[in-house]
Amino acid sequence: MNDITIIEQNGIQLIDARELHRRLRVQSKFTNWFPRRVEEYRFDEGKDYFAENQLLPKNGQKVSHRPRTEYFLTIDMAKEIAMVERTEVGKKIRNYFIEMEKIAQQSIIKMPPSLNVYGKEALPYIEWLLLHQYSVTSGQYHRRIKKHPEHFYRTAEGKWYINREFAEALLQLRNGYQQLTKVQGLPQVVQLELKLFEA
Incomplete structure (x- = not known):
């Protein structure tokens, strides 16, 4: 689990939703699975996850059609999704995120001045x-x-x-x-x- 990509944007740690879907080995297609999870657990865009429209490459070129939306999840949302999948892989991924948060918290040496x-x-x-x-x-x-x-x-x-x-x-x-x-x-x-x- 130690190679799951955690990116940081504006001070928030995020996970690529498609990568999480792949790691969880979910049987249903991402385009069905992700909207269903968002609706079922009432995740909010801009708070729990962020959407970004991208163009799919064709023959090494970016094209103006066939856009694809990429989704980036907060660690809390990724943990919750991993937990509700109720699989051994999901449990391992959730525990990985918890460990990463602990490491991040321990890396703070001292409080900046008030x-x-x-x-x-x-x-x-x-x-x-x-x-x-x-x-x-x-x-x-x-x-x-x-x-x-x-x-x-x-x-x-x-x-x-x-x-x-x-x-x-x-x-x-x-x-x-x-x-x-x-x-x-x-x-x-x-x-x-x-x-x-x-x-």
């Missing part, structure tokens, strides 16, 4: 996400910014920063949820109704 934004400390957003093992390729990356714009700051170079207090609150919320899922449930015992007899 900014002072009108008296509040702001942390580099992407580095903060990676440091705390959040995905940078899922839709949550942009959704947080859209939902809570008051806690984000964008520099003139286009780099996003997150309010430190807000970031710490997000971590507490996540850690609280993780703790909640670890709480063992009560044993499910059949409760008997006791009827008191009047004397």
Whole structure:
């Protein structure tokens, strides 16, 4: 699995959908399989995958007819598709993507300096996400910014920063949820109704 091509565009790691289809050894044609998976699992273009129209070569020349659309998937979408194929190959591919994400996260040596934004400390957003093992390729990356714009700051170079207090609150919320899922449930015992007899 170590030769699956992962490309990076605008800071997002992407997988060629046709290559994934080939690696998964799917029996149906790509042109049937891909739209079916998108519809079935409600993947969104521009968030989960990106389309790019290309021309098919003919005799070594690019021609103006027979266009073909290429699709590039985020790693999260590729992992999910690999998982739903329910094959041993799919499981191996999914595990490969998980390992690649771990390696990417471990390669960060230190957090870049924070900014002072009108008296509040702001942390580099992407580095903060990676440091705390959040995905940078899922839709949550942009959704947080859209939902809570008051806690984000964008520099003139286009780099996003997150309010430190807000970031710490997000971590507490996540850690609280993780703790909640670890709480063992009560044993499910059949409760008997006791009827008191009047004397």
